[in-house]
Amino acid sequence: xxxxxxxxxxxxxxxxxxxxxxxxxxxxxxxxxxxxxxxxxxxxxxxxxxxxxxxxxxxxxxxxxxxxxxxxxxxxxxxxxxxxxxxxxxxxxxxxxxxxxxxxxxxxxxxxxxxxxxxxxxxxxxxxxxxxxxxxxxxxxxxxxxxxxxxxxxxxxxxxxxxxxxxx
Amino acid sequence: xxxxxxxxxxxxxxxxxxxxxxxxxxxxxxxxxxxxxxxxxxxxxxxxxxxxxxxxxxxxxxxxxxxxxxxxxxxxxxxxxxxxxxxxxxxxxxxxxxxxxxxxxxxxxxxxxxxxxxxxxxxxxxxxxxxxxxxxxxxxxxxxxxxxxxxxxxxxxxxxxxxxxxxxxxxxxxxxxxxxxxxxxxxxxxxxxxxxxxxxxxxxxxxxxxxxxxxxxxxxxxxxxxxxxxxxxxxxxxxxxxxxxxxxxxxxxxxxxxxxxxxxxxxxxxxxxxxxxxxxxxxxxxxxxxxxxxxxxxxxxxxxxxxxxxxxxxxxxxxxxxxxxxxxxxxxxxxxxxxxxxxxxxxxxxxxxxxxxxxxxxxxxxxxxxxxxxxxxxxxxxxxxxxxxxxxxxxxxxxxxxxxxxxxxxxxxxxxxxxxxxxxxxxxxxxxxxxxxxxxxxxxxxxx
Numbered sequence: 268x269x270x271x272x273x274x275x276x277x278x279x280x281x282x283x284x285x286x287x288x289x290x291x292x293x294x295x296x297x298x299x300x301x302x303x304x305x306x307x308x309x310x311x312x313x314x315x316x317x318x319x320x321x322x323x324x325x326x327x328x329x330x331x332x333x334x335x336x337x338x339x340x341x342x343x344x345x346x347x348x349x350x351x352x353x354x355x356x357x358x359x360x361x362x363x364x365x366x367x368x369x370x371x372x373x374x375x376x377x378x379x380x381x382x383x384x385x386x387x388x389x390x391x392x393x394x395x396x397x398x399x400x401x402x403x404x405x406x407x408x409x410x411x412x413x414x415x416x417x418x419x420x421x422x423x424x425x426x427x428x429x430x431x432x433x434x435x
Numbered sequence: 436x437x438x439x440x441x442x443x444x445x446x447x448x449x450x451x452x453x454x455x456x457x458x459x460x461x462x463x464x465x466x467x468x469x470x471x472x473x474x475x476x477x478x479x480x481x482x483x484x485x486x487x488x489x490x491x492x493x494x495x496x497x498x499x500x501x502x503x504x505x506x507x508x509x510x511x512x513x514x515x516x517x518x519x520x521x522x523x524x525x526x527x528x529x530x531x532x533x534x535x536x537x538x539x540x541x542x543x544x545x546x547x548x549x550x551x552x553x554x555x556x557x558x559x560x561x562x563x564x565x566x567x568x569x570x571x572x573x574x575x576x577x578x579x580x581x582x583x584x585x586x587x588x589x590x591x592x593x594x595x596x597x598x599x600x601x602x603x604x605x606x607x608x609x610x611x612x613x614x615x616x617x618x619x620x621x622x623x624x625x626x627x628x629x630x631x632x633x634x635x636x637x638x639x640x641x642x643x644x645x646x647x648x649x650x651x652x653x654x655x656x657x658x659x660x661x662x663x664x665x666x667x668x669x670x671x672x673x674x675x676x677x678x679x680x681x682x683x684x685x686x687x688x689x690x691x692x693x694x695x696x697x698x699x700x701x702x703x704x705x706x707x708x709x710x711x712x713x714x715x716x717x718x719x720x721x722x723x724x725x726x727x728x729x730x731x732x733x734x735x736x737x738x739x740x741x742x743x744x745x746x747x748x749x750x751x752x753x754x755x756x757x758x759x760x761x762x763x764x765x766x767x768x769x770x771x772x773x774x775x776x777x778x779x780x781x782x783x784x785x786x787x788x789x790x791x792x793x794x795x796x797x798x799x800x801x802x803x804x805x806x807x808x809x810x811x812x813x814x815x816x817x818x819x820x821x822x823x824x825x826x827x828x829x830x831x832x833x834x835x836x837x838x839x840x841x842x843x844x845x846x847x848x849x850x851x852x853x854x855x856x857x858x859x860x861x862x863x864x865x866x867x868x869x870x871x872x873x874x875x876x877x878x879x880x881x882x883x
Contacts, residue, residue, distance in 0.1 A: 308515070310511075310515075311511045311514070311515060312511070313505070313507045313508045313510070313511035314508065314511040314512055314515050314554070315504050315508045315509075315511070315512055315553070315554030316512055316515075316553070316554045316555055316556075317515075318515075345555075354560055354561050354564060355493075355558065355559075355560040356516075356517075356558050356559045356560065357492055357493065357557070357558035358516070358555065358556055358557060358558055359492070359557075383555060385553055385554070385555065386553070
């Protein structure tokens with residue numbers, strides 16, 4: 268059971284991510300790139316950072332790369348990756364950005380690649396739109412709105428036994 | 436029996452054989468434990484260094500000039516990444532450390548690491564699953580279950596017996612070497628005998644010290660002594676004024692407590708109204724002067740409290756403060772100075788056992804002691820192998836005069852009463868030895 272300790276909350280996030288993905292969102296075309304379903308999660312009152320997600324498709328014949336992002340609502344936006352190694356979850360910045368292969372697509376989603384909106388003076392509230400600019404190595408800058416969606420609910424669907432509270 | 440001079444009187448020879456026999460038995464049983472205890476112990480002495488290196492991605496951050504974010508913001512960030520209930524906030528011990536936030540999820544407790552400067556979650560893993568927590572449970576054998584811990588308690592008792600009998604065997608009896616020097620070459624048994632004896636002479640003190648100071652953690656003796664010594668006054672030292680309602684929850688369940696505070700219970704808030712925030716509580720703990728790196732147990736119920744606790748290398752800075760979650764006033768505030776003389780000595784012993792008392796020197800001396808203990812075990816195994824007749828256990832021969840066992844048994848009896856589990860194991864070994872002797876008489880092929 269140990270190996271599943273972390274999986275549940277992560278699954279909860281993933282699950283909501285899938286739900287969110289199924290909702291329609293405005294897609295933006297820029298050259299060969301199609302950006303769709305951009306959203307950020309609403310922030311709890313005290314939270315300093317928020318995750319952002321979007322799907323980027325590259326219909327061209329040239330590889331491209333997401334190298335930076337920014338938003339007037341945040342002091343900084345970083346490109347991050349979440350990885351799971353056994354029970355250990357790690358989040359790290361991708362300093363070289365994120366490749367978008369020719370003819371392929373990359374999905375920024377909970378539990379994987381994502382954007383981190385940092386230094387957010389006014390927390391994102393559900394129903395708002397957060398203007399965000401993504402910077403690509405070749406395609407240049409693309410502005411698109413990120414919808415603010417509800418925070419993930421408690422992963423009630425995955426309640427197992429409330430076991431192993433001893434922490435040994 | 437090259438170590439015994441030919442001129443030795445018969446009685447000395449008899450006693451020598453008896454002591455040697457028990458040294459052999461004790462060694463045979465304890466040898467594997469000595470090796471695992473030494474290796475895990477030597478690692479654990481450097482736990483902060485190793486954990487900070489092995490888990491650097493989670494535990495270390497770039498030092499920044501900017502102010503740290505408020506604790507509530509960091510907790511919110513952690514809960515955003517790992518949904519659940521925050522149960523503990525651990526203050527970064529130094530400017531390059533991350534904040535550890537313990538989150539209770541439906542799959543157990545998770546340790547979530549947050550960069551205090553920007554609020555980014557660095558990662559998460561099950562609580563107490565760092566490499567050094569694993570090493571700690573391997574050291575105590577808790578890793579393998581409750582019962583296996585008793586083996587460690589027996590091993591500790593037997594290791595003291597080993598030192599006592601070993602020193603007796605080492606005691607110079609007119610031989611030309613092997614006192615503080617090593618004779619012969621590695622091909623010869625005397626080389627290994629001397630290496631073992633001389634190493635043992637120097638490391639014997641440390642073995643006894645580590646065995647004795649390790650005993651408070653043991654399953655039977657340590658558990659009973661802890662209950663007896665700390666079971667009063669809700670688990671606080673006698674001098675500490677406890678005049679607030681106490682909950683049934685123990686501090687140790689929230690944040691690992693010092694040995695003397697394992698029975699300490701968490702008090703209940705007496706106030707009403709609007710609770711103070713974690714930020715207020717942390718500000719109060721800072722104002723009260725808790726050593727950096729303190730853990731804050733968060734209130735989980737209306738009568739819960741903010742429990743600040745810290746057990747730094749500097750013993751005198753051990754501190755536990757419980758704050759009323761409404762008024763923010765300390766309900767109970769105690770430090771090392773509140774322990775009685777016995778408690779102070781005991782905590783000093785434990786602190787030194789863990790390599791914390793004398794800084795790096797403490798760590799290096801213990802590392803050297805651990806290396807020497809491994810050398811003792813290896814040289815013991817080699818000298819036994821070289822002496823061992825083929826196809827036999829190679830138990831040292833029985834003394835011709837059995838009366839010499841009386842003194843030995845008397846010593847074992849005293850030790851056995853103080854440490855019952857060790858005493859019980861000695862009785863079992865004595866019975867096995869007698870059975871072995873009988874078997875050998877009936878079947879001479881087994882004789883050594």
